Amino acid sequence: MTVEVIRADSDRSRREFIRFPRVVYRDDPDWVPPLEADELALVGGRxxxxxxxxxVPFLALADGRxxxxxxxxxxxxxxxxxxxxxxFFGFFEAVDSAEVARALLGAVEVQAREWGFDTVYGPVSPSMNDLVGWVVEGTGMPTFLMPYNPPYYPRLAEACGYVKAMxxxxxxxxxxxxxxxxxGRMVQAAERLAERSRIRLRRVDMARLEAEIRAFALDxxxxAWGQNWGFQPITEAELKHMARSLRPVLVPDLILFAEKVPENPDDGPPEVVGVLIASPDYNPVLKRLNGRLTPWGLLRFIWEVKIRRSLKRTRVIAFGMKPAYQQTGVAxxxxxxxxxxxxxxxxxxxEVSWVLETNRAMRNIVENFGLRPYRTYRIFVRKLGPDGS
Structure with a gap:
């Protein structure tokens, strides 16, 4: 098989780029097609x-396909x-062929060198605040906003010289x-500690959603995460985009803010010291939309979520406390x-995901209840040699 890699920089090739995963997952009952409009915006600069x-998107072709x-x-x-x-490399999808993988990742490495970079991490699509990692342990349909892949992807990466990063x-x-x-026992002790620290909990204020997300994203x-491996700051434009895109699917009772109340009301408003964001797992419904949010699909989504209440799983997407309050029982x-x-x-x-393997504080909270990882995702890395290796 002769493999040719081209830049997907025309309207036609971008459409092929967006549609290609359907080839890989044609017979996979657990794959949830991403919304094509969202992926096209990411790849196309919007x-x-x-x-x-x-x-920079690339397509690998063999015999024109x-x-x-x-x-x-x-x-x-x-x-x-x-x-x-x-x-970084991201949005990787391929048939089970080391030759195809080498051609694709080789194109990424050439581009990375042109940018002056010396290392390539992936899959990261496109940042650590988005879809990251490949499943290396665990099976089944992914939970909302988590990645999914055939089991052979890690093997292809390793064949191309990539090793585990995290x-x-x-x-x-x-x-x-x-x-x-x-x-019961843990909550009683935590309540006493939180009361001494003048901490109160409240749910998200949807009327002030952008301000609420700003308090989380910029403060x-x-x-809470700034010293974690791979941390990626969130920009003002990204938080506004987040507020617009998440508003229709947020459930206020699943989003909590912890506030430090000042002793004197004249000292100003409460300080947000912790945020927990959970969401229903919408993937069983999104799968039926088949990557397109048509008017009929939107009605079906509303029916399944709001009326039938068919969703049975939630996911804790983000949970963080400012360091000074991590021992107050508020978590x-x-x-x-x-x-x-x-x-x-x-x-x-x-589901609680994802948690860095090095984040012992968060892992201890979860594992103290007897839970153990049921899925493991891996980010790979390859150092680029000065000689093009």
Whole structure:
């Protein structure tokens, strides 16, 4: 097989780029097609990521037919923050062929060198705040906003000289886990600690959603995660995009803010010190939309989610506390409150994902309830040699 790699920079080739995953997952019942309009915006420059980055899409062809795709990704915000010269590959999909993988990742590496980079990480599509990693342990349909891949992708990366950079864990709690009697003792102790620290919990204010996301993205998020491996700051434009895109699917009772109340009301408003964001797992419904949000698809989505209430799993997407408040018991109270709200709303399971393998604090909170990772995602890395190797 002779493989040719081209840049997908025409309307036709971009459409082929967006549609190609249907070849790979044609007979896979667990694949959830991404919304094609969202992916096209990311690849085509109509997304806030492009204010500080670039996505260069490639298609691999054999006998004139697409057999794979990938994007070379430049992220200047990441490199400025970490003082590095990293490139990324993302949006990788391919048939099970080492030759195709070498051609695709080779194109990414050539582009990365042209940008002056010395390392390539992936899959990152397009930043650490989006879809990252490949499944290396675990099976089944992915949870909302988590990646999915055939089991042979990690093998293809390794055949191209890529090695493990970092593992990310996903934990799944059943209803029995969520109703664990240990909550009672832990919550009582946590309530006493939080009361001494003048901490209160409240749900998200949807009337002020953009301001709420700003408090999370520009204050709590960098304070809580700023020292974590791969941290990616969120820009003002990205938070506004986040507010617009998430508003229709947020469930206020699954989003909590922890606030430090000043002793004197004249000292100003409460300080947001922690945020927990959970969401229903919309993937069973999104799968039926087949990548397109048509008027009929939107009606079906509303019927399944709002009327039938057919969704039974939630996912904790983000959870962080400012360092000064991480030992106040507030984390336990926030998790307990969201768990109680989820059970009241009829949910039966809760996924916590993703958690860095090096994030011992978060892992301890989850694993203290007897949970162990049920899926592992991996980010790979390859150092680029000065001789083009």
């Amino acid at each position: 997304h806030p990521f492009w204010e500080h980055g670039q996505v 697409p057999v794979g795709r990938v994007a070379a990704i430049r992220n200047d915000l990441h490199n400025r923050y970490h003082g590095r010269r990293d490139g 593992d990310l864990y996903a934990y799944l709690a059943s209803r029995a886990d969520l109703e664990n009697p240990r909550w 709590v998020y960098p304070a 336990v109270l926030m998790v307990h409150r969201v768990v109680q709200n989820a059970l009241r709303l009829g949910f039966e399971e809760m």
